[in-house]
Amino acid sequence: MIRRKQDIKTIYITMLMVLAGISVCALKAQEPVRPIVQQVSFPNDTLRITEFGAKGDGQYINTEAINNAITTVNEKGGGVVLVPGGLWLTGPIEMKSNVNLHIQRDAVILFTDNFDAYELVESNWEGEPAWRNQNPISGKNLENIAITGTGVIDGNGGAWRMVKRDKMTDAQWKKLVASGGVVDEAGRIWYPSESALRGATTQNAGKGHAGQTAADFRDVKDFLRPNLLVFTSCKRILLEGVTIQNSPAWNIHPLMCEDLTVRNLNVRNPWYGQNGDGLDIESCKNVLVENSTFDVGDDAICIKSGRDKAGRDRGMPTENVIIRNNIVYHGHGGFVIGSEMSGGARNIWVEDCSLVGTDIGLRFKTTRGRGGVVENIFINNINMVGIPGEAILFDMYYGLKGQLPKAGEGGAALAEIPPVTAETPRFQNFVIRNIKVNGAEKGIFFRGLPEMSIKNILIEHAHIVAKKGVELIEASNIVVKDLTLKTANTNPLIHIDNSKNIVFTALKPIDNIDLLIQVSGAKTEKVVLTGTKAESVKKTSVFSNGASEKALIIK
Known part of the structure; x- marks a missing residue:
C-alpha cells in the first residue's frame, strides 16, 4: 500500500x-464543540426618550428621562427605547431586562463630567471586589438586554483619567496642565483633582474590608474611576453597531455573564488612556465577538x-x-x-x-x-x-x-524555586x-x-x-x-x-x-x-x- x-x-x-x-x-x-450563543428577542413596541422629557441640546441632564423610559418599557414586558438624533447629556444609565436601547446614527450619549452624579458603590476592579464610582451604563442579574444602533456612547473619560507626561507633546502637556487639575511632585503625571492624586498615593485605594461604607472612600472618590459599560451576572446580551468610546477606565466589561454577542462595534479610547481597555470578558460563558474594530489605550x-x-x-x-x-x-x-x-x-x-x-x-x-x-x-x-x-x-x-537571574551569569544564582500549588x-x-x-x-x-x-x-x-x-x-x-x-x-x-x-x-x-x-x-x-x-x-x-x-x- x-x-x-x-x-x-x-x-x-x-x-x-x-x-x-x-x-x-x-x-x-480534538477540539471541543463550538458554543451556540443564545440570542436576544424583543417586542416591536418602541418608546422615544423625548416622550419622557429628554432634550438633546448637550446641556440638559437626561438621567431621569432615559432611566424612566427604560423602566417603563421593562414594566410593559419589553421593547425598544429609542435615542433619536441629538446630543444627550446624562448621568448613569441603569439597564433593565427585555430592553433594547437603540441609538440612532446622529445621536450621541455623552456622560456628564460632574463626579457627584456617580455614587460610590461596591463593585469590582481588575478582578477583585472594590469600591468604585457607579458605572455610566450598568445592569445586574438581567436577561435579554441590548444596546444597538449606529450612534455614539461617549464616557467623557478625559475628565477622569490621569495622564503621563511622556505620552504628551510639550504643547499638549502645557494645555492639559492649564486646564486645571494637579501634577504630582515629580512633575510626571497629571491628575484631574487633589482627590484623584490622593487616591494614587494611597495603597490599595478602593479595596474595602468588611463593615466599610462609601464614606470610608470619600476622600479618594475621584481616583476610583468606573468602567464605562458593565453588565454583571446577566444572560442573553447583544451589543451591536454602536461606537463606544472615551471611557474613564475599561470600555466594556461583561462580568459573570452568559450568552453575550458583540457585533459590528467600534470601540475607541485615546492611545494614552490609562487602563483604557477595549473589551474585557471576565468569567463569562458562551460569547461571540465578531466584525468589530478596536483602537484603544490598553x-x-x-x-x-x-x-x-x-x-x-x-x-x-x-x-x-x-x-x-x-x-x-x-x-x-x-x-x-x-x-x-x-x-x-x-x-x-x-x-x-x-x-x-x-x-x-x-x-x-x-x-x-x-x-x-x-x-x-x-x-x-x-x-x-x-x-x-x-x-x-x-x-x-x-x-x-529588571532581568531574571540565571545560573552561571556573573556568579548569579537562580532564585529558590517555589513548589507547585493552587497559586501556580x-x-x-x-x-x-x-x-x-x-x-x-x-x-x-x-x-x-x-x-x-x-x-x-x-x-x-x-x-x-x-x-x-x-x-x-x-x-x-x-x-x-x-x-x-x-x-x-x-x-x-x-x-x-x-x-x-x-x-x-x-x-x-x-x-x-x-x-x-x-x-x-x-x-x-x-x-x-x-x-x-x-x-x-x-x-x-x-x-x-x-x-x-x-x-x-x-x-
Missing part, C-alpha cells in the same frame, strides 16, 4: 515528536477570570468564546488572556483577525500567585503589521521589573496556525516558570518578519512547524533556555544567518531541528550556561 505524501509527512513529524518526548495526544487533542480584546484568591474562590473560568473577523489598531495587546486569569480560561477560538500597530500581537500574561489554568485555545489566520513588541508572547513573569498559573494546549507578521520587535517569545513551564503549544504555518527571531525560556512540548522567519538580528535566530521536548520542523530562515540556534541552561534537553533550510547559515549552534551538546538533535 502506497501512502499519500501528506500521510508520510505527518507520520514523520509524529515520530520526531515521540523522539523529543512530546505528548502527541496533548498537541492533537489591551484591546481581553479574556479575564478574576485576580489571585478572589478569582480562584469565584471559580468561574471564561469559556466557550468565539472571536472572529475583528480589526485591532492601537492597544497594548491585540488578543490577550490575563493577567487576571485566576479562575481559568478554556475553549476559546480566535480567527480571521488583523492586528495593525498593537504593542504586542497575541499576548498571554500571568504571574506567580494568580493560579488558574488557561487551555484549549485555538488561533487561526491572524495578520499583524507594525508590532512594536512581540508578535506572539507567553509571559509568566508579568509585571517583573498554567498555560497549556494552544494551537496557533496561519500567522502572518510584517514588522515586530521579536517574532515569538515564551517565558515560563521553573516550577511550571509553558507547555503543549503548536505553532504551524507562520510567516514572520521581525527584528529578532524566537526565544523559548522554561517551555516544554513545543512544536513549531513551517516557520518562515526573516530577521535583522540573526545572532542567534533561535534561543532555547532551560526547555525540553522542542521540535522545529521545516524552518525557513530568510537571508544570511550568523547563528541558527543557541541552547542554554542545564535543564535543556531534546531540542529537535528537522528540515531546516540552512544554506545561508554561517554557524549552526552554540551551547552555554551548562547546556549539553546532546540536548540538540539535527535531522
Whole structure:
C-alpha cells in the first residue's frame, strides 16, 4: 500500500515528536464543540426618550428621562427605547431586562463630567471586589438586554483619567496642565483633582474590608474611576453597531455573564488612556465577538477570570468564546488572556483577525500567585503589521521589573524555586496556525516558570518578519512547524533556555544567518531541528550556561 505524501509527512513529524518526548495526544487533542450563543428577542413596541422629557441640546441632564423610559418599557414586558438624533447629556444609565436601547446614527450619549452624579458603590476592579464610582451604563442579574444602533456612547473619560507626561507633546502637556487639575511632585503625571492624586498615593485605594461604607472612600472618590459599560451576572446580551468610546477606565466589561454577542462595534479610547481597555470578558460563558474594530489605550480584546484568591474562590473560568473577523489598531495587546486569569480560561477560538500597530500581537500574561489554568485555545489566520513588541508572547513573569537571574551569569544564582500549588498559573494546549507578521520587535517569545513551564503549544504555518527571531525560556512540548522567519538580528535566530521536548520542523530562515540556534541552561534537553533550510547559515549552534551538546538533535 502506497501512502499519500501528506500521510508520510505527518507520520514523520509524529515520530520526531515521540523522539523529543512530546505528548502527541496533548498537541492533537480534538477540539471541543463550538458554543451556540443564545440570542436576544424583543417586542416591536418602541418608546422615544423625548416622550419622557429628554432634550438633546448637550446641556440638559437626561438621567431621569432615559432611566424612566427604560423602566417603563421593562414594566410593559419589553421593547425598544429609542435615542433619536441629538446630543444627550446624562448621568448613569441603569439597564433593565427585555430592553433594547437603540441609538440612532446622529445621536450621541455623552456622560456628564460632574463626579457627584456617580455614587460610590461596591463593585469590582481588575478582578477583585472594590469600591468604585457607579458605572455610566450598568445592569445586574438581567436577561435579554441590548444596546444597538449606529450612534455614539461617549464616557467623557478625559475628565477622569490621569495622564503621563511622556505620552504628551510639550504643547499638549502645557494645555492639559492649564486646564486645571494637579501634577504630582515629580512633575510626571497629571491628575484631574487633589482627590484623584490622593487616591494614587494611597495603597490599595478602593479595596474595602468588611463593615466599610462609601464614606470610608470619600476622600479618594475621584481616583476610583468606573468602567464605562458593565453588565454583571446577566444572560442573553447583544451589543451591536454602536461606537463606544472615551471611557474613564475599561470600555466594556461583561462580568459573570452568559450568552453575550458583540457585533459590528467600534470601540475607541485615546492611545494614552490609562487602563483604557477595549473589551474585557471576565468569567463569562458562551460569547461571540465578531466584525468589530478596536483602537484603544490598553489591551484591546481581553479574556479575564478574576485576580489571585478572589478569582480562584469565584471559580468561574471564561469559556466557550468565539472571536472572529475583528480589526485591532492601537492597544497594548491585540488578543490577550490575563493577567487576571485566576479562575481559568478554556475553549476559546480566535480567527480571521488583523492586528495593525498593537504593542504586542497575541499576548498571554500571568504571574506567580494568580493560579488558574488557561487551555484549549485555538488561533487561526491572524495578520499583524507594525508590532512594536512581540508578535506572539507567553509571559509568566508579568509585571517583573529588571532581568531574571540565571545560573552561571556573573556568579548569579537562580532564585529558590517555589513548589507547585493552587497559586501556580498554567498555560497549556494552544494551537496557533496561519500567522502572518510584517514588522515586530521579536517574532515569538515564551517565558515560563521553573516550577511550571509553558507547555503543549503548536505553532504551524507562520510567516514572520521581525527584528529578532524566537526565544523559548522554561517551555516544554513545543512544536513549531513551517516557520518562515526573516530577521535583522540573526545572532542567534533561535534561543532555547532551560526547555525540553522542542521540535522545529521545516524552518525557513530568510537571508544570511550568523547563528541558527543557541541552547542554554542545564535543564535543556531534546531540542529537535528537522528540515531546516540552512544554506545561508554561517554557524549552526552554540551551547552555554551548562547546556549539553546532546540536548540538540539535527535531522
